[in-house]
Amino acid sequence: MEEGTRELHVGKLVRREATDAMKAITVEDLTKQYWFFEKEAGFAGSVRALFSGKKVFVDAVRGIGMDVHVGETVGFIGPNGAGKTTTLKMLSGILHPTAGWVEVMGHVPSRREKNFLKGIALITGQRNRLFWDLPAEEYFEFCRVVYEIDEGLYRRNREALVELAEIGDILKVPQRKLSFGQRKRCELAAALLHDPTVIFLDEPTNAMDLLSARRVRRFIREMGSEGRRTIILTSHIMADIEEVCDRLIIINRGQIVYDGGTRELNQGNGITKRIRIVFGGPWERDLVEGLGKILEADDEEVLLEVESERSVEVASRLFAALPVKDISIAEPPMERIIESLYLKGEP
Amino acid sequence: MRKLWFVFKLTWLERLAYRVNFFMEILSGVMSSLILVLLWMAIYRSAGREVIGGFSIEEMVTYLLGGGLINSFILTTAENPETSQSIQDGSLSNMLVKPMNPYWIWFVRDLSMKSFYLVLGFLGYTVVFFFFRQYLTPVASAVHLGYLVLSLVFAALLQFFLFEFMSLLAFWVENTYGIRFVMRVVMEVAGGAIIPLSFFPGVLQQVFLALPFPFLIYLPMRIYLGKIPLESISWELVKEALWIGGLVVLNRMVWKRGIRQYVAMGD
Amino acid sequence: MIGLGRYFKLIRMLFKFALMRQMAYRAHFFLMITGKVVRMALLLFFFQAIFLKVDRLGAWNYDQVLLLFATFHLVDYLMSITFQRNLAFRLPQRIQTGELDTRMVLPVNLLFMVSLEELDLMDFFSSIPAVAFLVYVLDRIGFAFSWGQALAYLTLMANAILFLFSVVLIISATSFWTVQSHGVSRVFDNLMKIGRYPLDIFEGFWKVVFAYLLPLVLIAQVPSQALLANLTPGFAAFGCLVTLGFLVFALFLWKRGLENYMSASS
Numbered sequence: 001m002e003e004g005t006r007e008l009h010v011g012k013l014v015r016r017e018a019t020d021a022m023k024a025i026t027v028e029d030l031t032k033q034y035w036f037f038e039k040e041a042g043f044a045g046s047v048r049a050l051f052s053g054k055k056v057f058v059d060a061v062r063g064i065g066m067d068v069h070v071g072e073t074v075g076f077i078g079p080n081g082a083g084k085t086t087t088l089k090m091l092s093g094i095l096h097p098t099a100g101w102v103e104v105m106g107h108v109p110s111r112r113e114k115n116f117l118k119g120i121a122l123i124t125g126q127r128n129r130l131f132w133d134l135p136a137e138e139y140f141e142f143c144r145v146v147y148e149i150d151e152g153l154y155r156r157n158r159e160a161l162v163e164l165a166e167i168g169d170i171l172k173v174p175q176r177k178l179s180f181g182q183r184k185r186c187e188l189a190a191a192l193l194h195d196p197t198v199i200f201l202d203e204p205t206n207a208m209d210l211l212s213a214r215r216v217r218r219f220i221r222e223m224g225s226e227g228r229r230t231i232i233l234t235s236h237i238m239a240d241i242e243e244v245c246d247r248l249i250i251i252n253r254g255q256i257v258y259d260g261g262t263r264e265l266n267q268g269n270g271i272t273k274r275i276r277i278v279f280g281g282p283w284e285r286d287l288v289e290g291l292g293k294i295l296e297a298d299d300e301e302v303l304l305e306v307e308s309e310r311s312v313e314v315a316s317r318l319f320a321a322l323p324v325k326d327i328s329i330a331e332p333p334m335e336r337i338i339e340s341l342y343l344k345g346e347p
Numbered sequence: 348m349r350k351l352w353f354v355f356k357l358t359w360l361e362r363l364a365y366r367v368n369f370f371m372e373i374l375s376g377v378m379s380s381l382i383l384v385l386l387w388m389a390i391y392r393s394a395g396r397e398v399i400g401g402f403s404i405e406e407m408v409t410y411l412l413g414g415g416l417i418n419s420f421i422l423t424t425a426e427n428p429e430t431s432q433s434i435q436d437g438s439l440s441n442m443l444v445k446p447m448n449p450y451w452i453w454f455v456r457d458l459s460m461k462s463f464y465l466v467l468g469f470l471g472y473t474v475v476f477f478f479f480r481q482y483l484t485p486v487a488s489a490v491h492l493g494y495l496v497l498s499l500v501f502a503a504l505l506q507f508f509l510f511e512f513m514s515l516l517a518f519w520v521e522n523t524y525g526i527r528f529v530m531r532v533v534m535e536v537a538g539g540a541i542i543p544l545s546f547f548p549g550v551l552q553q554v555f556l557a558l559p560f561p562f563l564i565y566l567p568m569r570i571y572l573g574k575i576p577l578e579s580i581s582w583e584l585v586k587e588a589l590w591i592g593g594l595v596v597l598n599r600m601v602w603k604r605g606i607r608q609y610v611a612m613g614d
Numbered sequence: 615m616i617g618l619g620r621y622f623k624l625i626r627m628l629f630k631f632a633l634m635r636q637m638a639y640r641a642h643f644f645l646m647i648t649g650k651v652v653r654m655a656l657l658l659f660f661f662q663a664i665f666l667k668v669d670r671l672g673a674w675n676y677d678q679v680l681l682l683f684a685t686f687h688l689v690d691y692l693m694s695i696t697f698q699r700n701l702a703f704r705l706p707q708r709i710q711t712g713e714l715d716t717r718m719v720l721p722v723n724l725l726f727m728v729s730l731e732e733l734d735l736m737d738f739f740s741s742i743p744a745v746a747f748l749v750y751v752l753d754r755i756g757f758a759f760s761w762g763q764a765l766a767y768l769t770l771m772a773n774a775i776l777f778l779f780s781v782v783l784i785i786s787a788t789s790f791w792t793v794q795s796h797g798v799s800r801v802f803d804n805l806m807k808i809g810r811y812p813l814d815i816f817e818g819f820w821k822v823v824f825a826y827l828l829p830l831v832l833i834a835q836v837p838s839q840a841l842l843a844n845l846t847p848g849f850a851a852f853g854c855l856v857t858l859g860f861l862v863f864a865l866f867l868w869k870r871g872l873e874n875y876m877s878a879s880s
Binding site: 368400522535537 | 639641642644645646648649650652653656657659660662663664666667668669670671672797798800801803804805807808811815816817820
């Protein structure tokens with residue numbers, strides 16, 4: 001093997017490539033296929049299925065590829081079942097790819113090597129039941145031993161994280177007695193004690209109230225601001241991605257539909273927003289007509305479709321010219337965005 | 348009345364859905380009995396004796412297998428955590444708003460489960476009975492059979508009221524699992540399932556016989572084998588009925604007090 | 615072997631956690647220990663009752679059966695303190711809910727974590743009377759201490775535990791494919807209980823089954839025989855080989871299971 005190159009075996013693929021120190025994550029042709037026996041309910045069904053062998057295949061992820069550089073904060077977004085969580089789990093080593101290549105910080109995740117695992121963190125939106133009947137500080141101690149965190153670093157990180165997550169007064173409370181939001185913040189702090197360089201977040205604001213969600217987003221932004229951490233998060237909530245990530249990857253039906261800047265997505269892709277205005281008095285149709293496409297209208301209300309990037313401008317013009325009593329601007333649903341992208345001919 | 352029958356049927360259907368799991372439980376009970384039978388057969392053989400402790404080998408095998416069958420519905424339902432759980436997690440509140448007394452719902456469910464396990468037990472034990480058919484003795488007489496059935500009904504009731512009483516303590520105690528566990532542990536031996544109680548030495552035997560557990564398996568199996576004179580059978584059953592009566596009264600008291608407290612607490 | 619130090623530290627920590635966890639429910643804790651000790655005592659009375667009527671169980675006299683009894687309980691407790699609940703119940707649960715993910719991401723051997731995550735201290739305390747009983751029995755049979763026999767005993771007990779670990783792991787690992795459990799662990803519990811009887815009282819078919827096919831003899835009988843000095847080195851070696859075979863298969867199944875893990879969550 002030549003110097004500066006490396007041979008990686010993943011699935012049936014063997015690759016030789018120049019190592020790139022700046023790349024945190026490399027993914028190529030990544031595929032994940034589940035199979036299971038289609039069976040009727042009940043025990044008899046299970047037994048029959050073992051013999052009839054009618055396999056059902058699900059292509060969760062179909063040959064996706066991406067390069068992520070150190071310091072980037074990337075969001076995977078897509079409808080449920082699109083394959084974003086599956087991809088995340090392949091990146092963190094939980095799932096074995098069916099085919100293709102994935103490399104994170106120079107390791108093959110599914111090998112679950114100690115040095116790889118010491119450098120990453122996984123935070124899910126679900127309930128974490130690891131030592132959940134114990135106080136957070138015991139969990140921190142556990143992390144200290146498991147990750148072999150140096151004393152000094154541990155003390156510094158712990159202090160900083162406890163303050164950032166605002167959990168100083170609940171450290172001694174058994175975690176099962178804490179509220180969901182509190183537990184999540186403890187989990188976040190614990191996950192970062194070992195100073196991971198790659199952080200995976202799976203639906204981090206799932207089941208959270210607005211306030212907690214905002215706090216979590218702020219926290220993640222902080223983590224990413226230093227530039228030496230690579231953050232990947234999945235969500236089906238646009239706000240998570242818009243506020244936190246620079247780069248957005250839309251995954252639909254196991255394939256990447258869009259990979260680019262968050263801001264650029266709304267520009268020129270035919271993506272629109274809907275503005276609903278409730279008027280406090282009579283309004284003139286002509287004034288409104290010029291600003292966007294009228295979808296619904298009556299004496300008191302109008303629903304207007306406007307290009308995404310112009311929505312704020314249009315709204316302010318409406319405020320200025322007409323007796324607006326109430327206004328709301330709605331996100332287009334994920335499906336509409338994807339639809340627009342397809343129509344626009346994005347790959 | 349019809350509502351209770353509905354509960355009975357519903358419980359059956361519910362159990363039917365997980366019949367594999369429950370059958371596995373029965374199967375493991377069958378295995379336990381089988382091992383005991385094999386053990387005793389080896390004991391008889393190596394001791395070279397026809398009768399041990401007043402039991403011939405046929406009687407012993409019949410005793411153990413019959414006891415095992417009774418255990419299929421006595422031991423399994425003794426683990427039922429439903430009552431305690433609904434008190435502890437507050438789902439009792441949902442039951443209280445309905446027009447049926449929760450206590451009777453639990454009672455009917457228990458009977459339903461017992462009958463379900465009895466059927467499953469027969470299915471499991473039939474195979475074993477077939478293999479050991481030359482060792483089985485038939486019931487002593489038709490009269491004995493009648494008494495046997497009565498004693499089994501009493502056993503079912505006795506076990507329910509005993510464990511239900513423990514479960515109702517959940518109104519005051521955080522966790523009743525421990526106390527029910529201890530009770531089950533004692534029942535496993537004092538019930539007579541693994542060895543006829545007459546084998547135990549004097550003092551220990553007296554202690555066991557003072558408890559209600561021997562009525563569950565020791566009594567029915569002795570009736571079956573004709574090891575008790577007929578006059579004594581009625582007396583035993585009367586004693587058992589008294590136990591049941593006492594427990595019913597106890598259950599009523601505990602239920603009334605418990606409910607009052609439960610409702611007052613506003614869960 | 616520098617890495618092992620971390621594992622010892624972790625075990626100590628898991629022990630501390632188990633204590634904290636169980637001390638939170640003190641009454642329950644003590645009741646359960648009571649129950650287990652009562653169960654052990656009642657079983658003892660059971661054997662006593664048998665021996666009131668018979669002299670021997672096969673080639674085993676009363677004291678020897680007591681030795682078997684004590685050994686069985688020690689092995690059983692060691693298993694239930696450590697991996698039994700963790701593998702038989704928690705693992706299928708975690709596979710089903712996807713909670714296994716959190717453990718997979720930790721830089722520690724997953725099998726270690728999954729087997730020892732929640733130690734059961736109730737059985738730890740219940741095993742103390744069992745150890746005391748063992749000492750009492752050894753005294754009764756007038757055991758003359760010899761390093762060789764003691765070592766053989768401990769080794770064969772370790773072998774028993776490894777054997778049981780492999781069996782439990784095999785059963786639990788099937789959850790990677792079936793996801794639901796079908797109550798097989800109940801069957802295992804009862805199979806296990808067979809180990810408390812001296813199995814060479816059985817003849818023919820059953821003897822072959824329990825000595826060679828599913829060698830439950832390994833659980834308690836074999837270690838006891840080492841102490842009683844009537845174990846053939848041949849059978850001891852066979853026992854260890856069988857355990858090795860089961861272990862290899864169990865680990866293979868574990869590895870395959872992880873590769874097939876679907877992580878059901880979203």
